[in-house]
Amino acid sequence: LTAYSVDELIARNFIVEEKPDVVVCIVSAINLERSLYLALSLLELGANVVIDLNMVDLAEKEGYKIDYKKLEFLIGVPVVPTVATTGRGIGKLKEAIVKAIHEKKVQARIVDYGRIVEEAISKIEEVIKDLAPELAEKYPARWIALKLLEGDSDIVGKVSKLPAGKEIIDKANQLREILGKKIGDPESYIVKQKYERVLEIVKAVVERVAVPRVSMTDLLDSILTHKIVGIPLALSAIYLLFRFAFEVSVPLADLVDVAINSYLHDIVLGIHGLPDWLTSFLADGVIAGVGAVLVFLPVIAFFFLGFAILEDVGYMARVAFLVDKVFHKFNLPGKAVIPLIIGFGCNVPGVMAARAIEDENERKTTALIAPLASCNARLPVYLVIGGAVLGASAGFAVLSLYVLGIILALIVGLLLRKTLFKGASSGFIMELPPYMMPRFDNVAIKTWERTKRFLFKAGTVIFLGTVIVWLLSVTGPEGYLGPEALEDPQLLRESWAGILGQLLASTVFSLMGWDWRAAVALFFGFVAKEIVVSSMAILYGVGEEKIVDVIAERHVFTPLTAYAYMAFVLIYVPCIATLAMVRNELGLKYAILALIYEVLLAYIVSLSIISIGSVLGFR
Numbered sequence: 001l002t003a004y005s006v007d008e009l010i011a012r013n014f015i016v017e018e019k020p021d022v023v024v025c026i027v028s029a030i031n032l033e034r035s036l037y038l039a040l041s042l043l044e045l046g047a048n049v050v051i052d053l054n055m056v057d058l059a060e061k062e063g064y065k066i067d068y069k070k071l072e073f074l075i076g077v078p079v080v081p082t083v084a085t086t087g088r089g090i091g092k093l094k095e096a097i098v099k100a101i102h103e104k105k106v107q108a109r110i111v112d113y114g115r116i117v118e119e120a121i122s123k124i125e126e127v128i129k130d131l132a133p134e135l136a137e138k139y140p141a142r143w144i145a146l147k148l149l150e151g152d153s154d155i156v157g158k159v160s161k162l163p164a165g166k167e168i169i170d171k172a173n174q175l176r177e178i179l180g181k182k183i184g185d186p187e188s189y190i191v192k193q194k195y196e197r198v199l200e201i202v203k204a205v206v207e208r209v210a211v212p213r214v215s216m217t218d219l220l221d222s223i224l225t226h227k228i229v230g231i232p233l234a235l236s237a238i239y240l241l242f243r244f245a246f247e248v249s250v251p252l253a254d255l256v257d258v259a260i261n262s263y264l265h266d267i268v269l270g271i272h273g274l275p276d277w278l279t280s281f282l283a284d285g286v287i288a289g290v291g292a293v294l295v296f297l298p299v300i301a302f303f304f305l306g307f308a309i310l311e312d313v314g315y316m317a318r319v320a321f322l323v324d325k326v327f328h329k330f331n332l333p334g335k336a337v338i339p340l341i342i343g344f345g346c347n348v349p350g351v352m353a354a355r356a357i358e359d360e361n362e363r364k365t366t367a368l369i370a371p372l373a374s375c376n377a378r379l380p381v382y383l384v385i386g387g388a389v390l391g392a393s394a395g396f397a398v399l400s401l402y403v404l405g406i407i408l409a410l411i412v413g414l415l416l417r418k419t420l421f422k423g424a425s426s427g428f429i430m431e432l433p434p435y436m437m438p439r440f441d442n443v444a445i446k447t448w449e450r451t452k453r454f455l456f457k458a459g460t461v462i463f464l465g466t467v468i469v470w471l472l473s474v475t476g477p478e479g480y481l482g483p484e485a486l487e488d489p490q491l492l493r494e495s496w497a498g499i500l501g502q503l504l505a506s507t508v509f510s511l512m513g514w515d516w517r518a519a520v521a522l523f524f525g526f527v528a529k530e531i532v533v534s535s536m537a538i539l540y541g542v543g544e545e546k547i548v549d550v551i552a553e554r555h556v557f558t559p560l561t562a563y564a565y566m567a568f569v570l571i572y573v574p575c576i577a578t579l580a581m582v583r584n585e586l587g588l589k590y591a592i593l594a595l596i597y598e599v600l601l602a603y604i605v606s607l608s609i610i611s612i613g614s615v616l617g618f619r
Contacts, residue, residue: 006355131164148172252298280483312438343373361421571602
């Protein structure tokens with residue numbers, strides 16, 4: 001548990017400082033060597049550990065027999081074999097956890113580092129107990145001694161703040177120097193000794209009882225991770241995911257559309273005695289705005305369903321593996337793949353996932369490019385514009401936007417690494433999980449949790465956004481214009497929304513050829529991308545009609561300007577929440593940098609699409 005990245009540091013600090021009653025360490029039965037290293041580190045930390053030996057069924061299929069009772073004896077803590085996908089052993093695991101809470105077994109000295117290192121550890125322990133007893137009470141003294149010998153920057157920083165900190169660190173550095181002359185780098189030696197202990201344990205408890213034939217995982221990986229056909233196959237899989245989401249969801253989307261834009265809308269209009277402004281607010285504001293987004297709920301849900309299946313099968317890990325080499329060509333760390341993939345769901349956790357990157361410059365670069373991954377909030381905009389203007393080509397257009405986002409992330413990342421955050425890219429060691437049949441409950445939970453977040457957003461951020469758009473559409477410099485403004489184009493132009501939209505269309509977006517309503521929708525989209533659709537629904541006075549039909553019938557976009565508009569939505573600031581997360585992770589100046597570069601890049605790319613497309617004869 002030497003913390004190299006922010007997320008590792010958070011996890012370690014929680015275990016050390018909060019002292020949980022029990023820590024369940026999930027150990028992979030098919031990769032015991034790697035997993036046991038963490039288990040031994042937890043034991044050295046003084047944690048009360050229960051080992052969950054997971055995936056024993058896969059180990060058995062590969063011809064391995066693990067003597068878990070012997071493993072339990074060697075490391076001195078409970079070991080429970082389980083199969084998480086079927087629930088096998090979960091009951092016994094729960095029993096072991098309860099028992100461990102009441103019968104703590106702490107094995108602080110699970111690894112013997114040899115006479116020379118052990119003597120150094122003992123000397124530092126004595127100094128800690130003599131000069132900083134409060135530190136020894138809070139942390140295991142042996143563990144602190146180990147971390148000081150390793151040169152752990154976080155622990156060195158904590159110790160240096162103590163009254164006797166300098167004396168303790170000087171003693172540790174003196175011993176580090178002595179050890180360096182005898183065994184080489186102390187940190188490397190300690191890691192090596194720990195791995196040797198792991199291998200001793202594995203050799204003692206694992207027996208190969210059968211040699212299986214070439215596994216299905218190996219056969220599939222020889223094709224799906226192939227250096228030539230792997231990426232085209234990945235793009236095909238993502239395209240099929242979009243087609244699946246679009247085609248399967250159509251009947252449900254139509255039902256939601258009828259329920260919201262017909263029945264619910266008519267019910268509100270049929271309520272007698274309501275003031276005109278309240279009727280307009282409910283029908284033209286809330287129902288038209290929020291309803292325009294909720295119509296795409298089935299598409300979003302089926303997209304999440306397909307994505308969850310690909311995750312459960314184990315394919316998304318292969319996608320990360322495939323693009324790793326590409327990222328290195330752009331001087332980006334392999335770990336940057338993960339935040340971008342997470343960003344396809346939502347950019348906020350995508351930015352947060354950059355914490356896993358050890359190097360500070362690489363972490364900052366990744367956090368700044370993560371918002372370029374096309375999140376699900378942009379999807380309703382693509383569906384509305386693409387469905388209205390691009391017809392049968394909409395699916396390819398949407399896929400190309402996802403690819404464009406990754407390409408731009410690579411280019412921006414390279415520029416950042418050449419200017420602000422210089423340095424060579426670090427490696428990325430990834431363990432590819434075996435292919436597995438997706439579990440219904442796993443897929444269902446993931447789909448529901450992600451869809452629920454979308455619904456929550458519709459009921460909070462999007463609702464508030466539509467209220468603001470409606471209010472700005474029925475008021476202006478002359479005061480309250482009334483709901484008539486939503487039906488009278490000339491009157492709507494005199495509203496605050498109309499004035500702002502015309503200003504944007506005639507200045508900032510004058511070269512784009514976008515209608516002023518579309519221009520002002522982008523302004524409101526700073527809050528959340530779904531509000532772009534809600535704003536259009538209100539400003540175009542959708543009523544009972546579908547927003548897609550309105551855009552198509554009024555020829556709001558040409559295919560070229562529509563694609564440029566979608567590209568702008570892809571690139572400029574995803575939402576206020578993402579900017580807030582960048583500020584939280586990197587600081588205010590980097591949040592401002594993200595805001596400026598994303599808006600400028602969106603403008604340049606969209607204008608380039610229109611200019612180059614026009615030269616090539618597209619319209």
